[in-house]
Amino acid sequence: MGKLDLNKKQKRESLLNTAFHLFLTNGIQKTTISDIVKEAGVAKGTFYLYFKDKYDIRNKLVSYKASQLFSAAIQALEQEKIEVIDDQIIFIADYVVDRLTEDKSLLKFLSKNLGWGVFKSALISPSSSDDANVYDSYLQLIAASGCEFAEPELMLFLIIELVGSAIYNSILYEEPVPIQELKPHLYDTIGYIIKSHKK
Amino acid sequence: MGKLDLNKKQKRESLLNTAFHLFLTNGIQKTTISDIVKEAGVAKGTFYLYFKDKYDIRNKLVSYKASQLFSAAIQALEQEKIEVIDDQIIFIADYVVDRLTEDKSLLKFLSKNLGWGVFKSALISPSSSDDANVYDSYLQLIAASGCEFAEPELMLFLIIELVGSAIYNSILYEEPVPIQELKPHLYDTIGYIIKSHKK
Amino acid sequence: MGKLDLNKKQKRESLLNTAFHLFLTNGIQKTTISDIVKEAGVAKGTFYLYFKDKYDIRNKLVSYKASQLFSAAIQALEQEKIEVIDDQIIFIADYVVDRLTEDKSLLKFLSKNLGWGVFKSALISPSSSDDANVYDSYLQLIAASGCEFAEPELMLFLIIELVGSAIYNSILYEEPVPIQELKPHLYDTIGYIIKSHKK
Amino acid sequence: MGKLDLNKKQKRESLLNTAFHLFLTNGIQKTTISDIVKEAGVAKGTFYLYFKDKYDIRNKLVSYKASQLFSAAIQALEQEKIEVIDDQIIFIADYVVDRLTEDKSLLKFLSKNLGWGVFKSALISPSSSDDANVYDSYLQLIAASGCEFAEPELMLFLIIELVGSAIYNSILYEEPVPIQELKPHLYDTIGYIIKSHKK
DNA sequence: TATGAATGAGGGTTCATTCAT
DNA sequence: CATGAATGAACCCTCATTCAT
Numbered sequence: 001m002g003k004l005d006l007n008k009k010q011k012r013e014s015l016l017n018t019a020f021h022l023f024l025t026n027g028i029q030k031t032t033i034s035d036i037v038k039e040a041g042v043a044k045g046t047f048y049l050y051f052k053d054k055y056d057i058r059n060k061l062v063s064y065k066a067s068q069l070f071s072a073a074i075q076a077l078e079q080e081k082i083e084v085i086d087d088q089i090i091f092i093a094d095y096v097v098d099r100l101t102e103d104k105s106l107l108k109f110l111s112k113n114l115g116w117g118v119f120k121s122a123l124i125s126p127s128s129s130d131d132a133n134v135y136d137s138y139l140q141l142i143a144a145s146g147c148e149f150a151e152p153e154l155m156l157f158l159i160i161e162l163v164g165s166a167i168y169n170s171i172l173y174e175e176p177v178p179i180q181e182l183k184p185h186l187y188d189t190i191g192y193i194i195k196s197h198k199k
Numbered sequence: 200m201g202k203l204d205l206n207k208k209q210k211r212e213s214l215l216n217t218a219f220h221l222f223l224t225n226g227i228q229k230t231t232i233s234d235i236v237k238e239a240g241v242a243k244g245t246f247y248l249y250f251k252d253k254y255d256i257r258n259k260l261v262s263y264k265a266s267q268l269f270s271a272a273i274q275a276l277e278q279e280k281i282e283v284i285d286d287q288i289i290f291i292a293d294y295v296v297d298r299l300t301e302d303k304s305l306l307k308f309l310s311k312n313l314g315w316g317v318f319k320s321a322l323i324s325p326s327s328s329d330d331a332n333v334y335d336s337y338l339q340l341i342a343a344s345g346c347e348f349a350e351p352e353l354m355l356f357l358i359i360e361l362v363g364s365a366i367y368n369s370i371l372y373e374e375p376v377p378i379q380e381l382k383p384h385l386y387d388t389i390g391y392i393i394k395s396h397k398k
Numbered sequence: 399m400g401k402l403d404l405n406k407k408q409k410r411e412s413l414l415n416t417a418f419h420l421f422l423t424n425g426i427q428k429t430t431i432s433d434i435v436k437e438a439g440v441a442k443g444t445f446y447l448y449f450k451d452k453y454d455i456r457n458k459l460v461s462y463k464a465s466q467l468f469s470a471a472i473q474a475l476e477q478e479k480i481e482v483i484d485d486q487i488i489f490i491a492d493y494v495v496d497r498l499t500e501d502k503s504l505l506k507f508l509s510k511n512l513g514w515g516v517f518k519s520a521l522i523s524p525s526s527s528d529d530a531n532v533y534d535s536y537l538q539l540i541a542a543s544g545c546e547f548a549e550p551e552l553m554l555f556l557i558i559e560l561v562g563s564a565i566y567n568s569i570l571y572e573e574p575v576p577i578q579e580l581k582p583h584l585y586d587t588i589g590y591i592i593k594s595h596k597k
Numbered sequence: 598m599g600k601l602d603l604n605k606k607q608k609r610e611s612l613l614n615t616a617f618h619l620f621l622t623n624g625i626q627k628t629t630i631s632d633i634v635k636e637a638g639v640a641k642g643t644f645y646l647y648f649k650d651k652y653d654i655r656n657k658l659v660s661y662k663a664s665q666l667f668s669a670a671i672q673a674l675e676q677e678k679i680e681v682i683d684d685q686i687i688f689i690a691d692y693v694v695d696r697l698t699e700d701k702s703l704l705k706f707l708s709k710n711l712g713w714g715v716f717k718s719a720l721i722s723p724s725s726s727d728d729a730n731v732y733d734s735y736l737q738l739i740a741a742s743g744c745e746f747a748e749p750e751l752m753l754f755l756i757i758e759l760v761g762s763a764i765y766n767s768i769l770y771e772e773p774v775p776i777q778e779l780k781p782h783l784y785d786t787i788g789y790i791i792k793s794h795k796k
Numbered sequence: 797t798a799t800g801a802a803t804g805a806g807g808g809t810t811c812a813t814t815c816a817t
Numbered sequence: 818c819a820t821g822a823a824t825g826a827a828c829c830c831t832c833a834t835t836c837a838t
Contacts, residue, residue, distance in 0.1 A: 549773075
């Protein structure tokens with residue numbers, strides 16, 4: 001990779017990092033392209049060499065951050081010796097919940113922008129080629145579980161939607177209960193969803 | 200009520216209706232105050248006599264529309280002879296889901312703006328005094344059910360979040376499955392959540 | 399004076415007092431008619447029954463307050479036993495300076511709006527008929543002094559302009575020197591102006 | 598200086614000239630940014646690349662014009678063979694008064710906006726680096742005069758305030774006397790102020 | 797590739813004034 | 818006399834986007 005290419009990559013990275021930082025701090029609406037390029041230290045026109053507009057860079061960030069989060073969860077799972085698929089999935093959910101409890105800005109950012117559509121496309125075709133394909137890992141877990149599931153995709157969908165939307169208020173506003181109190185009910189329900197999908 | 204007061208109420212209603220219509224058609228971001236007043240047939244300054252800004256009118260609409268929707272569901276329930284609390288709640292959920300399936304614009308509008316916080320405040324203290332207090336009705340159902348529930352609020356929260364977020368993709372994009380296919384799983388899970396909260 | 403007339407007069411007074419208070423607090427530019435009527439407790443239309451616009455009420459206030467200030471100075475002079483005209487004028491100047499040092503808001507208000515034109519018309523034809531004619535009092539002082547002055551009006555003009563503009567920075571910003579330090583130079587110069595006008 | 602920089606400077610100048618012209622013609626309050634950019638032939642946004650708001654451009658103009666005026670007076674003084682400091686200062690005052698008598702718009706503009714604070718900062722730190730420091734020139738005159746003065750700054754302050762405020766009505770409204778009639782009294786008083794500050 | 801000055805439509809908001817009640 | 822809802826022109830300012838360098 002030549003020096004110029006490196007420079008190019010650095011500019012892009014700088015824009016991505018800066019945008020992420022500003023999105024978390026001030027929200028997407030209140031972040032302007034001017035803000036991003038000023039903090040990234042590049043000229044305004046340069047932004048348009050790499051991204052179509054503000055929402056282009058947002059989508060790329062959502063994909064990247066979601067992919068990163070789930071990859072880390074799966075890696076952590078591999079360190080553990082959890083055999084049962086039910087427990088494996090709950091472990092991943094718990095990992096993600098904990099991570100988002102620590103990083104509330106990330107929670108806000110992902111919750112507001114991560115629908116099932118973005119989620120699937122993000123995890124199936126990760127932005128960087130060397131990133132793992134998270135959805136594949138999920139299917140492998142299922143396959144290796146020894147159980148058969150009627151509709152694994154639907155099952156994942158239900159879990160994701162339940163968790164994704166319930167933790168938002170619980171973590172940010174402790175409403176209707178704090179996250180630690182919510183967890184048992186959440187994981188209990190996840191357990192039921194999994195069980196009910198087993199053939 | 201004098202003629203003037205009547206006129207005032209009409210202006211307000213006109214603004215609310217117009218704003219609702221434009222929010223559904225073009226989205227909130229792309230709807231400007233100019234658009235609203237132009238279509239409502241009032242002067243720009245008049246808007247500011249009734250609402251603080253665009254988000255004030257949105258919040259009032261969300262409250263009003265959500266309250267309306269759930270009130271209708273509860274009224275419909277009263278026409279039926281459903282005894283068991285589990286079935287009553289699922290009936291309400293089903294009524295709401297059907298209504299939102301018919302009116303996808305309303306689905307979009309409410310889904311994007313109706314978090315648990317807004318939801319509760321909307322249903323507990325409805326904007327119009329003659330509106331029913333939906334949350335009270337829920338508590339009455341619980342009380343009349345003959346069962347005791349550990350945490351009825353948390354139970355409702357889980358159901359609302361699960362349904363509210365899952366139906367969005369299913370209705371609008373038939374992803375991962377169309378709503379008719381999703382329903383059995385959804386109501387099955389709701390049933391489990393209710394059961395697990397019974398003392 | 400009938401009850402209705404009294405009410406009328408009260409409304410007018412209320413508007414004047416409120417406007418004065420708001421002009422001092424927020425400045426004239428930033429005071430709106432809405433602010434005035436809201437604080438005065440009358441309807442918006444009522445304002446236009448008494449005053450043409452914001453600048454009409456300002457002019458009336460400037461006249462009134464200036465007239466009041468100088469009348470008080472002349473009254474205070476009459477309590478003293480000062481014989482010489484030079485000392486009499488300096489006494490008046492000193493009284494006014496002290497009063498404006500205490501009430502910096504009044505200083506700002508008058509300094510910004512009291513040119514020689516407004517000043518003369520204010521003091522020659524006071525708003526209320528029972529108010530003293532300050533300029534007449536000045537001429538009487540001159541007449542009673544036993545001295546003859548070449549151009550008493552010009553003399554007063556020079557004194558007013560010198561004092562009026564010099565004390566502004568001195569009182570408000572202590573620039574270039576605090577008012578107590580400025581006074582001797584000021585009164586010394588006034589003394590010279592008077593002396594040089596004596597025939 | 599590149600072509601771009603030149604263009605930039607021209608835009609800025611164009612805005613300054615246009616604003617000055619409009620401020621004189623219509624007053625500052627009634628001049629809008631729209632007016633300025635329209636007449637300057639640039640886009641609205643361009644204004645904000647060079648100035649913060651209307652008052653920013655006004656302050657820069659006041660500084661610039663005042664600096665220009667006094668520099669010219671000092672240059673004119675250098676052409677003359679006036680030895681005595683008293684006469685030198687009166688020469689400068691007279692030059693300024695004559696200039697403002699010719700250009701009544703400039704008189705209005707400076708009188709309304711040139712307090713002692715603005716004045717000093719304008720003349721001590723001129724906007725353009727190649728502009729003379731007028732206040733320094735004044736101090737040099739004092740130093741070269743052979744006299745010692747107790748408080749030269751205070752002396753200048755008194756003269757400036759007296760002249761600055763007295764000529765306004767005299768030039769514009771010939772009140773209480775036309776400027777030619779006022780001059781002898783004015784310069785007489787200035788002479789006294791100078792004399793009284795000599796040690 | 798990279799720049800950043802320039803654009804200008806259009807956003808939200810204010811407020812003096814009117815007039816039917 | 819008094820009201821205050823309604824007006825709507827006009828304001829300031831932002832900011833995504835372009836394009837000559």
